[in-house]
Structures are given as structure tokens and as C-alpha cells.
Amino acid sequence: MAGLAVEVERAGSTAVVRLDGDLDKLSSPLLRERLTELIGDGCDIVVIDAGELGFCDSSGLWVLLEAQRALGRQGGSLRLAHVHGVLRRVLDVTGLSAAFPPDVDPGTASG
Template sequence: MDRGTVGSANRGRLHVDVRTEGLSEVVKPVGELDHHTADLLREPLERAVEQGRVRLVVDCSGLEFCDSTGLNVLLGARLKAEAAGGGVHLAGMLPVVARVFEITGAEAVFTVHDSLEAALDT
């Protein structure tokens, strides 16, 4: 099985865009979220909560891979956001990423939306 660059130390495999839209901080990771790239997502999520933006919407439509480390980043952000009175909404997950949440049961602790638009409408 050709795993390509999965597991390599190439941090260029994940790019994260952040923008504020209404009351939501929209964070869009694009690429592979794993042990090597997790901090690239963790940092903007934590920064948003520290700055009082506690309604986090993670647009997962560009997320091609997520391992347990990536899942833990999202779970940690959820705990911090909820402690501050907010929450984490996941939007537009590709089937390969949704499967990780389904297998681990993590989908039960997040608010999951089919699209970014649906997440922003709630």
C-alpha cells in the first residue's frame, strides 16, 4: 500500500486559513492533519479561544486525512471552547475523515454539519 507522504515530517502538508464571520471563528485546515502537522491547527484554535472567539467552526471540506493526534486537537479545542461558553462545529467532512469520527465515537461530542453554510446558519 502506497501511503505517500503520510507520516513524513513535511509540515507543508497542512495549511490552515482563519477568518471571523459574524460570531464564528472559521478555521479551515487543508491537507493532512496528523502528529507532524497538529500544531498548525491547534495554535489558531487556542488563539481564538484566548481572544474570546469561542464559537469555532472548523471547515473540514479540505481535510484529506486525520489521525488520532488531529482528533485530539479538535477534542482539546472543544473542551476549551465549551469551558468558555462556546463550542466547536465541524462542517463538510469528507467520508475518509468522517469515518475516523464515526469509528472513535467522537462524532457524538461535536456538532456536525453537512456544509460550512449550514454551520454558520445555526
């Protein structure tokens, strides 16, 4: 399995989190840590750019749901961009596509 690179770009209360690699049981704690830091630091909109995400299992999906719930409790949201492949299929099959706003362009995430 490939590792996961997590790159964060922040502008005010909005952050774009670019994922490159595999989001799985081994790498999901890294993403959870980064998202927890952003939420704790006042981000209310977090965009996950999944354009370079190669794989996502249930533990990765759970991290995304946890972050969405945490952001929702403080009036924010977690959005997904460039969703494709395994992540798209997992969201569609589980019915969790509805848990996230429609796919966005990370360059226009604040709107």
C-alpha cells in the same frame, strides 16, 4: 505526507477555520496554535471546514477534542463542516461524532 494549510476567517466571536491537506502528528501543532489563539481572543464558536482535509490521524482528532473542551468551558462550541473521508470514518468508529454538533454549513455557522 502533504502539509496542512490553515485559513481563518473571523466574524465577531465566530471563526471559520478551513483546513487543506493532512492533519497529522506533524501538522497538528499548527492547528492547535491557531485554535488556542482564537479561543484566547474571545471566539466562542469555531467551525472547522474539513472539505479539503485529506487525512486526519489521532493527534489531529485530539486537537479538535481539546479545542471543543476549551470552548465548552467558556460556553462555546467547536463545530465541523464538510466532514468526509478519513475524518468521518474516524469519528464514526471511535464514537466521537457525538462530541460535535451535526455537520454545519460554514456560511450559517453563527445560527
